[in-house]
Amino acid sequence: MSELYYDPWDVEIDLDPYPTYRRLRDEAPVYFNERHNFWGISRYPDVDAALKDTARLSSAKGDILEVVLTDPVIPPGVFINEDPPVHTIHRAIVARAFTPKRMRAIEDKVRAFCVACLDPLVGADRFDFVRDLGAELPMKTIGMLAGIPDSEQPAVRAHANEVLRNEAGKPMEIDKDRYFTGEMFGEYIAWREKNPSDDLITELLAVEFEDETGTTRKLTKQELTIFLAVVAGAGVETTGRLFGWMGKVLAEHPDQRAELVTDRSLIPGAIEELLRFEPPGPHVARYVATDDVTFQDRVIPAGSALLMMLASANRDERHFDNPDEFDIRRKPGGHLTFGRGAHFCVGAPLARLEGRIALDEVLTRFPKWDIDIAGALRSRTATVRGWDAMPAVLG
Template identity: 85%
Template sequence: MTDLYYDPWDFDIDLDPYPTYRRLRNECPVYYNERHHFWGLSRYADVDVALKDTARLSSAKGDILEVVMADPVMPPGIFINEDPPLHTVHRAIVSKAFTPKKMRAIEDKIRAFCVACLDPLVGGERFDFVQDLGAELPMRTIGMLAGIPDAEQPAVRAHANQVLRNEPGKPMDIKKDHYFTGDMFGEYVEWREKNPSDDLITELLNVEFEDETGTTRKLAKQELIVFLAVVAGAGVETTGRLFGWMGKVLGEHPDQRNELAADHSRIPAAIEELLRFEPPGPHVARYVAADDVTFQGQTVPAGSALLLMLASANRDERHFENPDAFDIHRKPAGHLTFGRGAHFCVGAPLARLEGRVALEEVLKRWPEWDVDMTEARRSRTSTVRGWDTMPAVVRWREDQT
């Protein structure tokens, strides 16, 4: 077992981590990386339990591995990096933007964004699932929800992309005393204070809530700014990566893609299987708080950084039948891509909606394509796994005009 090595910053491993994940699950389900000093869980059952254990496994030091290890000063309002009861309070405020009713209300707008992205490309020989769709649709959607002006959206997207980049083989450089401020959103908040509208910024400016001390108050400006930065970053970067995998995986499974083109009612299940098969966020981290924890008879000491390998759990043969096969007919078995419990991804309904609408619109225009892997380029980031480009060569059928 001495040759078994895993770390999320190893670019060669990350190109295809699944053989390493399989070995971890079978040979060392509770793994310790001596070089970087973190622990890791790879089996579905262990990751599932760990995600729900907010009492012993804390998010307060971050949910990205190098952030947890750096132990930075966290500003108020990063609700994904909080533990209950504070997390519960802040999450309830943000989750109002992602209710089923809100999602139904914005579906037509998301479809219009998608049409605007794709229609200019019809008639050409190729298009790019990332550059033409993944880099545009999530940002336009978040911009609409949050009230970020169209002209400013590319800067927000570029910032969200840049903050998660790391040099190959190296963790991101985290500044202990200046981790996350969301400063670029300050001007939007100030502008919306004077120009209220029907968007998330205006709603958050006016919301009153009872905080963890029992005090009824409005959000502090810094809390609100950080809220926006978190929502925009997560909504743009992770959802954007989903589209690259959509092009690649369905390009490699033409029979299943043809089924989806013929019957759009199968698309929601296909999006779930895509999220299981190639999750854009392959792992999250936790801090082992006051007490040691035990998994598979192995003690993980208090004070440790613990990596929860979601992508490995999603391929665990103990939970999923034939897990390395992509199968749009797979019976739902609870992938962990969006997490579990208190920290279940608040934006999951939006990601599912964007994925479904985008695939419907792509298949209307291009029911068949081949991915050009010679021109596809991987995104060099350990936190979000995906592609910077995923070009597709369109194959027109004889019955298409």
């Protein structure tokens, strides 16, 4: 058997990381990569515990491995890269956009966006789950929520896609002094100040909150700009990748797809299983802040970068029965794709809503398809795992 090696930037491993994850869980559940100087954990209980441990495992140096290793200057307002109590304050402000009430209110609009994407394709012999749906629906939805004009949405989507790209086999290059500026959103904010509407920018311009110093104030322009950049980037890139996996995995499981066609009540569970089986965000990083931490009797020293392998935890046979089987009837819940604890993905309700609507509308129009795997294109990014193209041949 070959020597065990794991590297999130290794193109060959990334094509199918699950055999490597299995070996890591069995042989080296706490793993150290000397070449890139990071630690990794792969078993469900360890990843679950680490995600909840904001006291010792910090997000303040980033949640992407390259960012943690580079230790750039992170501006205030990147709430996913903050620790409590500042994170708690900022997250509560952004969470206003993703309440159950807000999700119910936008469901019909999201469905209308989805219909507009799919209806022109009816009668064609093929369509692309990523280019025709994944690249469009999440951006239209975030654009509506945030108040980003239609004409500007392609540029926002392209930027969200570009910032996460890395050269094949190599970590992303991080600008230590200009990480996450969000500057492209400044003009939208200035325009919305003069033209208020029913959207997130208008709401955030008006909100008053008590910050960590006890001061009641409004958001600074920089904080607001960064908030929008975080929401738009996360909402567009990760959710968009879900649609590529939807096309591929359901084509590989036609019997389960047929069940979904006849019983739409199974769709929410199918989306949860898809998120478990092929998570668009396969891992998340932390910085071991003050004290050493111990997993599986191995000590990870303070000052280390730690990679939490969500996709491995989602396939841990210690937690899930038959984890390598895709099963739309699996009891929902338990996967770690959206994280845990204080940093649980604030946009999870929106991702679930978009996935559920998209699958429902696709099955209504295209109950059967095969994937043209020769025409599929992998997305070359180490942080979000998925496809740039997933062409379906309709039948």
